[in-house]
Amino acid sequence: MAATDTVTQIPEIRRLTYSDLPQVIAIERRAFPTPWSLAMFVLELSKPSGVCLAAVEHGRLIGYLVCSRYDRVWHIMNIAIDPDRQRRGTATTLLGELFERVGDPSAQFTLEVRASNRPAIELYERFGFRSAGMRRRYYQDNGEDAVIMWRTAASVDGREKGGRRRAGLPGGPLARRRAHG
Numbered sequence: 001m002a003a004t005d006t007v008t009q010i011p012e013i014r015r016l017t018y019s020d021l022p023q024v025i026a027i028e029r030r031a032f033p034t035p036w037s038l039a040m041f042v043l044e045l046s047k048p049s050g051v052c053l054a055a056v057e058h059g060r061l062i063g064y065l066v067c068s069r070y071d072r073v074w075h076i077m078n079i080a081i082d083p084d085r086q087r088r089g090t091a092t093t094l095l096g097e098l099f100e101r102v103g104d105p106s107a108q109f110t111l112e113v114r115a116s117n118r119p120a121i122e123l124y125e126r127f128g129f130r131s132a133g134m135r136r137r138y139y140q141d142n143g144e145d146a147v148i149m150w151r152t153a154a155s156v157d158g159r160e161k162g163g164r165r166r167a168g169l170p171g172g173p174l175a176r177r178r179a180h181g
Helices: 018-031 038-046 090-102 118-126 153-157
Strands: 012-015 051-057 060-070 073-081 108-114 130-135 146-151
Touching: 012 090, 018 038, 018 060, 018 073, 038 060, 051 090, 060 090, 073 090, 090 118, 108 118, 118 146, 146 153
Parallel strands: 073 108
Antiparallel strands: 012 051, 051 060, 060 073, 108 146, 130 146
């Protein structure tokens, strides 16, 4: 293998379009046990206030992000990376682009993630998301719980209630995260 083969290329991030949907559906079916339908993607793409992004590498769609705006809260509805391209920074790039396009440091974001999906939870935590509860038996395929996560100005700044800095965020002290009971 040549040295250049091991270098991770940063994908091009652009607006997701209707013409991307065949590739989106293919990734969705490979990435999730209960994939979204074509109609769900069409609905999300039709919302003028949403942000839908495509990650493209060498002309091929390798991932996407769908985020809807409800009043003043952004809800990350779906983020998926082709299973053959996971763990190479594409989801990080998509999330970074989302926050840049929203362009409001005080914007609030929420999402649900499988309780067993530690890599995704850790990714979201790096972006300032914090667990805010559970949706019991949220996933229909196996009845798994979903962790509800929120990203607020306070969580991004690293502040907990009472003004303490939260560990593990850029600019915050290195400390152990306290378990909330």
